[in-house]
Amino acid sequence: MKELLLSQPVFTLYTIALVVICLLTGVALMTWVERRLSGVIQFRWGPNRVGPMGLFQPVADGVKFFWKEDVIPRDAFAPVFVLAPALAMITALCAFAVIPFGPTIELLGRKIPLVILNVDGGILFALAATSLGVYGIVCAGWASNSKYSLMGGLRASAQMISYELALALAVIGVLLVSGTLRPVEIVAQQEGWFWNWNVFSGWQLLGFLIFLVAGYAETNRLPFDMPEAESELVAGYHTEYSSMKFSMFFMAEYVNMITSAALAVTLFLGGYHTGLPLAEWGLSGWPLWIIQILAFVAKVGFFMFLFVWVRWTLPRFRYDQLMALGWKRLFPVALANLMATAVLVALDLTGR
Amino acid sequence: MESIVFIVLSILAVASALVVILPVFRNAIVSALALALNLVCVAGFFFLLDAQFIGFLQVIVYAGAIMVLILFVLMLLNIHDERHLGPSGFFQRFLGPLLAVGFAAIIVSAALLPATGTSFDAAEEEFGTVNALGMDLFTRFFYPFEAISLLLVVAMIGAVLLAKRRL
C-alpha cells in the first residue's frame, strides 16, 4: 500500500492535485486583487467590508454564486448550454499541465520534476488547449438562443482564432532559439544571470511584446474585451448564464490569464530561475528550490498586476480595429520576427 | 491500460460519428460538435500510435481551426438544416447504406489478412518526435512541402473570391 502511494504515477496525481488547488486559489485571490487594485488605480476603496482589507470577499462571492438561482432559458438548447462552461473550464485548466513551476526537487528519496506533463511536443499541448478553448465560447453563444449572445460568441471566437496565429508565431521564435519544444529544457537554457533569459540574450524582445499583446487578445481582456463589454453587448456570450455556470466562465477567464502569464514567464523570462546565479554561488537543496518556486510565483504575479493595470489604462478597441490589428499589423510583425530569428539562428549569432 | 483507453476512445469515436451522420438531434450544430469530438478521439488514437506531433497537429489544426470554421459558417448562415431533408428517394435510403456496408466488408476482410499482423513491434526511441518528422519533411519531402504552401495560397485566394458579394 505504501509502495502504491509512493509510486511514480501517483506522484503525478499529487502534482495535478497541487496545481489545480493552487490555480483555483490563485483565481480566488485574483478576484480580490483585481477589485482592490482597480480601486487603488481609480482612487476609491475596493472591497473592504468582508474581513481585513476585504480579503474574505472571494469567499462571499463564492457563497453568493452557490446560492443564486440557476436559470436555463426555455428556448435554449439545454445539453450544449450546460456543456459550454464545463468545456471552457476544462481546456483552461489543461493548458497549465506543461508549465514547469519549479525545479526538480528531491523528496522522500526520489527526484520529482515539478511539471505534470513532460512530453516531446510540450508547448504544442498548451497551444492545443487554447485552440480548444474557443469551443466553450462558441457553444455558449449559440446555445443561449439570444441575439446578443450569438454575436458576442462569434466575435469572441473570431478574435481568439485570429490572435492565436500571432501567438503561435511568437512562440515559434523561442522554439527556434531554444531548439527544443519541451518547456523544461527551454527553462533550463535560461539559468544563470538574468541576461540569459530568452527576452534578452535570445533576442526575443519583439517576440515577447507580440506574445503579450496576443495573450491579452486571447484572454478577452481589455483593451481587447469587446465581446464581453457591458455597454456594447450586454455581457456577450455569457448574458444568459447565472450562478455556478457564470462563475465557471469567470474562473475560466482568470485561469486563462494565469496560464498566459505562466507561458510568457516560461518562454521569455526564465521560468523559475531567479535571474541571479544562485546555484553557482553555492546555494542548493531546499532553500534554492523554495526561492525558485517563489520566483516563479512572483513573476506570474507581476504579469497579473500588469493585466489589471492595462485594463484601467487603455481604452477599448472597436471590433474592426481589433481584427485589423490582429491580421494587418501583428501577424506581419510576428512573421518578420520569425524570419529575423531564423537568420540569427542560421548565422549562429544567438549564443545558445 | 492502453487497451482500456483504446476501447473507450473507439466507443466515443464511433458514437460521435453516428451523431454526425444520422439526423439524431435534427441540428447541424450538434453534428459539427460531434465531429469535433470525433477529431479529438482520433487524435487520441494518434497518441496511442506514437505519433505525438501529428496528434497535436490534429487537435490544433483540424479540431481547433477547421471545425471552428464550419461552426462559423453554420451559425452565420443560420442553417438549421435537415429538419425536412431526408434521403432523396426510396433507392437512396436503402441502396446507399447497403453499398457502404458492402464496401466495409471488403475493407475489413483486407484488414484481417494475415499480412497485417496482430501486434506492434517495439517503437524506436525517436519515432514520431518533432525532430524525426522535421528531418524527413525538409530533406526527403521538400518539394511536396513547397507545393503545399503554394496550394494553401491558391486556396486562400479562391475562398476569398468565392465568398465575396461583389467581385
Next chain:
Amino acid sequence: MSLGPDKFLILSAVLFTLGVIGVLLRRGAISILMSIELMLNAANLAFITFARQFNATDGQIYVFFIITLAAAEAAIGLAIVIALFRLRDSTDVDELSLLKW
C-alpha cells in the same frame, strides 16, 4: 487484449464506412462536407497505423499533408456553400440541378 494494427484498421474501416453512409444519406451541403472530413480522418488513422507498423515516418508525413489539404478543401467548400446559399437561400444539394437536361 493486445493492441495490434488489425484493430486500428478495422476501426478505420468502420469510421470510413460511416463517412460514406453520411455522404450518401444527407442532403445538406455542409453535412456532406462533414462526412467527407470523417472519411479523411479514417484514412489518416490507417496511414498512422501503417507508419507505426513498418516503423517509417513516411505515413506521418502523408498525414501532415492530408491535414493541410483538408483545411484548404474545407475552406473552399464552405466558400462555395456560402455563394450557393446566397443564390438559392438553402443548402439542399438536390436543388443544384440547373445543368440537368
